[in-house]
Amino acid sequence: xxxxxxxxxxxxxxxxxxGRSGLKLPxxxxxxxxxxxxxxxxxxxxxxxxxAFDLGVTHFDLANNYGPPDGSAETNFGRHxxxxxxxxRDELVISTKAGYYMWPGPYGEWGSRKNLLASxxxxxxxxxxxxxxxxxxxxxxxxTPLEETMGALDHAVRSGKALYAGISSYTPAQTLEAARILKxxxxxxxxxxxxxxxLNRWTENGEPNLYEALETVGAGSIAxxxxxxxxLTDRYLKGVPADSRAAKxxxxxxxxxxxxxxxxxHGLNAIAAGRGQSLAQLAIAWILRDQPKGSPVTxxxxxxxxxxxxxxxxxxxxxxxxxxxxLAAIDEFAVESDINLWAQ
Numbered sequence: 001x002x003x004x005x006x007x008x009x010x011x012x013x014x015x016x017x018x019g020r021s022g023l024k025l026p027x028x029x030x031x032x033x034x035x036x037x038x039x040x041x042x043x044x045x046x047x048x049x050x051x052a053f054d055l056g057v058t059h060f061d062l063a064n065n066y067g068p069p070d071g072s073a074e075t076n077f078g079r080h081x082x083x084x085x086x087x088x089r090d091e092l093v094i095s096t097k098a099g100y101y102m103w104p105g106p107y108g109e110w111g112s113r114k115n116l117l118a119s120x121x122x123x124x125x126x127x128x129x130x131x132x133x134x135x136x137x138x139x140x141x142x143x144t145p146l147e148e149t150m151g152a153l154d155h156a157v158r159s160g161k162a163l164y165a166g167i168s169s170y171t172p173a174q175t176l177e178a179a180r181i182l183k184x185x186x187x188x189x190x191x192x193x194x195x196x197x198x199l200n201r202w203t204e205n206g207e208p209n210l211y212e213a214l215e216t217v218g219a220g221s222i223a224x225x226x227x228x229x230x231x232l233t234d235r236y237l238k239g240v241p242a243d244s245r246a247a248k249x250x251x252x253x254x255x256x257x258x259x260x261x262x263x264x265x266h267g268l269n270a271i272a273a274g275r276g277q278s279l280a281q282l283a284i285a286w287i288l289r290d291q292p293k294g295s296p297v298t299x300x301x302x303x304x305x306x307x308x309x310x311x312x313x314x315x316x317x318x319x320x321x322x323x324x325x326x327l328a329a330i331d332e333f334a335v336e337s338d339i340n341l342w343a344q
Contacts, residue, residue: 003050003083003084003085005053005054005088006053006054006055009053009054009055009056010056011056012055012056012317013026013027013028013055013056013057013058013314013317014026014027014317015027015058016220016295016298016299017220017298018190018191018219018220018298019190019191019214019217019218019219019220019298020218021164021188021190021218021220023093023133023164023190025058025059025093025220025222025298025299026056026057026058026059026299027288027299027300027317027320028057028284028288028299028300028301028302028313028314028316028317029057029059029060029061029222029299029300029301029302030048030049030052030057030059030060030061030301030302030303030304030310031061031062031224031301031302031303032060032061032062032066032073032077032303033061033063033066033073033224033303034303034305035048035303035304035305036062036066036072036073036076036077037066037067037068037069037072037073037076038067038068038069038072038076039067039068040305042076042079044306045076045080046080046083046084047307048304048306048307048310049077049080049084049085050084051307051310051311052304052310052314053085053088053092055310055311055314057314058091058092058093059092059093059094059095059299060077060092060093060094060095061095061096061193061222061224061301062074062077062094062095062096062097062123062127063096063097063098063100063136063138064096064097064098064100064102064119064122064123065100065101065102070102071102071122071126074096074123074126074127075126075127077127078126078127078128078129081127081128081129082128092133093133093134094127094129094132094133094134095132095133095134095135095136095166096120096123096127096132096134096135096136097135097136097137097138097166097168097193098115098116098119098120098123098135098136098137098138099111099115099116099136099137099138099139099141099168100138100139102115102119102122110139110141110143110144111137111139111140111141111144111148111149111152112141112144112148112149112152113148113149113151113152113155116137116149116152116153116156117152117155117156120132120135120156120161120162121161124161130160130161131160131161131162131163132161132162132163133162133163133164134162134163134164134165134166134190134191135153135156135157135161135162135164135165135166136165136166136167136168136193137149137150137152137153137166137167137168137170137178138168138169139168139169139170140167140169140170140171140174146174146177146178146181147181149178150165150178150181150182150185151181151185153165153166153182153187154182154185154186154187157187158187164190164191165182165187165188165189165190166189166190166191166192166193167189167191167192167193168192168193168194168224169193169194169195170192171206171210172206172208172209172210172212172213173213175189175192175210175213175214175217175219176208176213176216176217179213179217179219180217183217188218188219189217189219190219190220191219191220191221191222191298192210192214192219192220192221192222193221193222193223193224193301194210194221194223194224195223195224195225195340195341196221196223196224196225196226196287196297197223197225197226197227197228197232197283197287197339198228198232198268198283198286198330198333198334199228199231199232199261199264199265199334199335199336199339200225200228200336200339200340201334201335201336202336202340202343203221203223211296211297214296215293215296220298220299221296221297221298222297222298222299222300222301223287223297223299223300223301224301225301226283226284226287226300226301226302227280227283227284227302227313228283228339229339231257231261231265231339232265232268232279232280232282232283233278233279233280233283234269234278234279234280236257236262236265237265237266237269237279264333264334264335265279265333267332267333268282268283268330268333268334271326271329271330271333275319275326276319277316277319278312278315280312280313280316281312281313281315281316281319282316283316284300284302284313284316285316285317285319285320285322286322286330286334287300288300288316288317288320289320289322289327290320290321300316
């Protein structure tokens with residue numbers, strides 16, 4: 001059946017400006033890290049993407065190595081674009097990243113100009129696109145000069161293969177230096193994609209912290225893993241399901257689900273219930289919360305394994321306000337839980 005997007009798709013989703021740029025992103029974006037590889041039925045993927053766009057999600061985030069297998073998420077997304085979203089391309093923000101291992105040999109990962117630009121060409125081919133809206137350096141490279149990595153992002157933008165440049169998992173100091181280099185080259189840093197959640201608050205630490213650094217350079221941020229790989233959902237409230245990521249040790253292991261960490265999760269779940277939210281909705285709303293200078297987070301990047309899960313996550317936007325008492329209660333439980341898998 002031919003897909004026609006909902007006429008009311010822009011009526012409920014709030015959109016936030018990315019730093020000091022002209023671009024806006026939905027408060028909640030859809031990440032295709034999981035559930036869009038070849039291990040997920042194509043029809044289920046289609047239903048999630050269609051429903052997301054109908055609910056105002058205009059930003060789809062990918063990377064060259066998303067799957068499984070590596071690259072399959074982009075290939076599948078390219079098919080969905082062709083089948084359903086080609087008429088809506090100018091309403092979409094599509095991003096991809098490069099920097100993690102993708103192919104054998106010395107050029108298949110990290111931040112060299114060789115790797116980043118080859119990866120971008122491959123990603124465009126898999127998705128059937130002439131350009132992506134945002135191209136990221138997926139992680140900092142300790143051996144490649146930052147000038148080379150940022151020069152590759154600048155080239156991607158100047159060549160018309162990307163509209164904006166982004167970085168992911170860079171420290172505040174690396175972020176400031178990356179932004180300085182890009183500014184000198186004439187391509188501003190648009191956005192940073194860090195991991196951030198109630199149980200992973202590294203972005204708030206340091207002088208300056210990451211958000212202060214981004215404010216200084218005028219860049220926005222999009223938080224990935226806001227649900228802490230599923231810990232901040234009802235998935236583990238009664239134990240470890242056999243089909244869960246923790247049971248399979250896929251980016252989360254049962255060693256993360258200690259008695260102490262689960263006590264925090266249960267405490268947060270009780271606060272969510274008092275707000276009339278699910279635990280996942282509380283976690284997403286907290287990411288997007290207003291602070292004295294406004295929310296430093298442009299968008300929360302969520303995944304979804306079903307339409308029902310997607311709808312539950314997106315309903316977080318219906319209650320983004322927190323009282324001072326609620327924030328104080330949350331801070332009793334929202335502490336570091338050693339789940340930042342992307343720390344250097």
